[in-house]
Amino acid sequence: NLREFVENKGMQDISIGTITEDLFEEYRFFLKKRGLKASTVNSNLCWLSRLMFRAVSKRIIRCNPFENAKYEKEEKKIRFLQKSDVMKLMSMKMNDKEAELARLMFV
Structure with a gap:
């Protein structure tokens, strides 16, 4: 993905000293435009x-230009068990007493 981004900018390589937070934002937009999910976009950005x-740490640059950059927010869909699912869990035979106790505690 990063190579495609660099090539898309009409370059073969980017000097590490010229990398800025703006580049981070451009790369984030590039990844989003490709239709990647927020978790995939964030994974690519974290790697960078x-x-x-x-x-x-190797003293090649003095500070990380991405230190305060913003990542994609992931929308989490909260899921609930249906009543029928709870009934199935409660009617299931448990051979292990610890499993039975866990079921009673959490269902």
């Missing part, structure tokens, strides 16, 4: 940020 932290 870790690379920059490594450059800082």
Whole structure:
């Protein structure tokens, strides 16, 4: 993905010293435009940020330009058990007393 992004900008490579937070935002937009889910976008962005932290630790650059960058927010859909699902769980035969206790505690 990063290689495609760089090539899409008409470049073969990007010098690490020229990387800014704006590039992070451009890359985030590029990934979103490709239809990737927020978790995949964030995974790619985290990888790039870790690379920059490594450059800082090796004293190649002084600070990570992505340190305060914003990541994608993932919308979590809260799911609930249906009444029929609860009934199935409660009617299931349990051979293990600990499993039975766990079922009674959490269902």
